[in-house]
Amino acid sequence: MRHAILIAALLFATQAGASEVTVSESWARATAPGQGSGAVYLRIISQREARIVAVASPAADSAAMHSMTHDNGMMKMRELEALPLPAGQEVELGSGGNHIMLIGLKRPLKAGDSVPLTLTIQFADKRKEKVEVKAQVKPLTAGNNSHEHHHDH
Ligand SMILES: [Cu+2]
Incomplete structure (x- = not known):
């Protein structure tokens, strides 16, 4: 059933021209044993003005978008x-800035696995669209090592 809906959505997108929202370079950093949360990074571009209003993943109890700032170190x-x-502008959820946080991981993220993620996009006309993403898990050493997550939940 879900597949039928997805195919219908894809057909509609094809008829409408191109998909309005494109996600690329999605990845997550592998987690250390005992680490309860993980971060996902990606690049996203929407052809029309929109907002990401929700994120969800079956790999974790909850998912959220985070911004990160440095304040006096x-x-x-x-x-x-x-x-x-x-509209038409690539937005980066990247290490060192905004990111998607997976809170309450059901199992550790292992390099080579992929993490399914659903982004809910809302366009300016209030119409919503769900975008499915599969983030590749990369080794712990990938990206910016100084980006450590300390979540106390
Ligand atoms: Cu975070």
């Missing part, structure tokens, strides 16, 4: 209600 993460996607 202290790293602070804040949950984002929504992430704006200006």
Whole structure:
């Protein structure tokens, strides 16, 4: 059933021209044993003005968008209600900045696995679209090593 809906959505997207939302370079960093949360990074571009309003993953109890700022050498993460996607402009959820946090991982993220993720996109006309993403898990040493996550939940 879910597949039928997905195929219908894809056919519609093809008829409409091209998919309006494109995700690329999605990846997650492998987690250390005992680490309860993980971060996912990706690049996303929407042809029309939109916002990411929700994220979800079957790999974790919950998922959220976070922003990260450095304040006097202290790293602070804040949950984002929504992430704006200006029309035609690539937005990066990257290490060192905004990211998607998986909280309460059901099992550790292992290099070579992939993490399924659903992004809920809302366009300016209030119409919503779900975008399925499969983030590749890369070794712990990938990306910016100084980006450590300390979540106390
Ligand atoms: Cu975070």
